[in-house]
Amino acid sequence: MIITITLNAALDRTLRIEQPLVVGKLNRAVSSYLEPGGKGINVSRAVKALGGDSVALGFSAGTNGRMMKDMLTSADIHHDFVDVSGQMRVNTQIIDAQGGHTEVNEPGNKLEDADFLRLLDRMDNYLDKGNIFVLAGSTPPGFSMQNYRKLCQTIKKRGCRLIIDAQGELLLEALQCEPDVVKPNIFELAEAVGDKPSTDPEVVLVSARKMLDMGAGTVCVSMSQEGAVFVSKSEDEALYVNTNPRIYDEGAVGTGDAMVGAIANSMNKGLRFDEMARFAVATARASSRLAGTEMATLKKVYEVYETTQVYIL
Numbered sequence: 001m002i003i004t005i006t007l008n009a010a011l012d013r014t015l016r017i018e019q020p021l022v023v024g025k026l027n028r029a030v031s032s033y034l035e036p037g038g039k040g041i042n043v044s045r046a047v048k049a050l051g052g053d054s055v056a057l058g059f060s061a062g063t064n065g066r067m068m069k070d071m072l073t074s075a076d077i078h079h080d081f082v083d084v085s086g087q088m089r090v091n092t093q094i095i096d097a098q099g100g101h102t103e104v105n106e107p108g109n110k111l112e113d114a115d116f117l118r119l120l121d122r123m124d125n126y127l128d129k130g131n132i133f134v135l136a137g138s139t140p141p142g143f144s145m146q147n148y149r150k151l152c153q154t155i156k157k158r159g160c161r162l163i164i165d166a167q168g169e170l171l172l173e174a175l176q177c178e179p180d181v182v183k184p185n186i187f188e189l190a191e192a193v194g195d196k197p198s199t200d201p202e203v204v205l206v207s208a209r210k211m212l213d214m215g216a217g218t219v220c221v222s223m224s225q226e227g228a229v230f231v232s233k234s235e236d237e238a239l240y241v242n243t244n245p246r247i248y249d250e251g252a253v254g255t256g257d258a259m260v261g262a263i264a265n266s267m268n269k270g271l272r273f274d275e276m277a278r279f280a281v282a283t284a285r286a287s288s289r290l291a292g293t294e295m296a297t298l299k300k301v302y303e304v305y306e307t308t309q310v311y312i313l
Helices: 039-049 062-074 113-126 145-157 168-175 186-193 201-213 255-269 273-288 298-305
Strands: 002-006 010-017 029-037 054-061 078-084 089-096 101-105 132-136 161-165 218-222 228-232 239-243 308-312
Touching: 002 039, 002 113, 002 255, 010 062, 029 039, 029 062, 039 054, 039 062, 039 132, 039 255, 054 062, 054 113, 062 078, 078 113, 113 145, 132 145, 132 255, 145 161, 145 168, 161 168, 161 255, 168 186, 186 201, 186 218, 201 218, 201 228, 218 255, 218 273, 228 273, 239 273, 255 273, 273 298, 273 308
Parallel strands: 002 054, 002 132, 010 089, 054 078, 132 161
Antiparallel strands: 010 029, 089 101, 218 228, 228 239, 239 308
16 A cells, blocks of 8 residues: 655645746746645545555645545545644645746645644554655655654564655665665755766766665656656666657656656566656656646556666666
8 A cells, every 4th residue: 555644735726827927027828726735635636547556644734634635535546634723834836838936835734743643543554564754845844854764764663665855964864774765856866965966877877876875765856857866775776767759847846756656566566677767758758748746647658658668887
């Protein structure tokens, strides 16, 4: 079973405008779309689009939280959120006709210690050995590194597999708990290991191996239209995967979450390392063809899967 955890869930509002965004002026939207958001929830949406199932955990607050849960129920995505006081944040994405993306994300609610303890109690229902947990995205204001570490440790101590999609201090904290998979992009990877960002697969591989030494079991480094690098302690060969011809971003929002969803779904199905790598890149690139945070269906993913090429590094 796949369990996603979104500590700082949101409603994602996507606004489309016909002209490039002009700061300080009136910009008229031609369409507006509201959907449940936050990286873990996006992963659950990606898993669902691929034909899999997951349970979304996290925190829900206020009328926005109730709206988010109703949307997930309508989408047939199972959820089990802890209700807290306050109001769930709203993240706004503005997409212009030229493909430009502008994002404005609210910070979210500050949680009480009792809220975190209730989440741990809720998680206990899903800590079956072999389950796959995805911990993705930011934390609410004031959320302590100690609690983040406890969350990771609790998952690992019960024999569950852990996928991390985080950056900065959260990523470094998670690495101490030896997660099974981490999925940084080139900038998050460079920041974590102290290197310069690069899209050269050979250079990326050197940095990714450093992250293995820091505690990760497998590292998937996403490089947007340049594909991704995969390296694992349990595999003899590192892989670089991309599509031919390359697919350039049209709806880049959420493609990293789509990749994480594909990785979790592949692990749940027991796919080989190279199959997981191809499936992850195909899902991300297929989703990049779609507007906003729409996730590619399995049919669209397989169309791209056939164009993927795997190189041994």
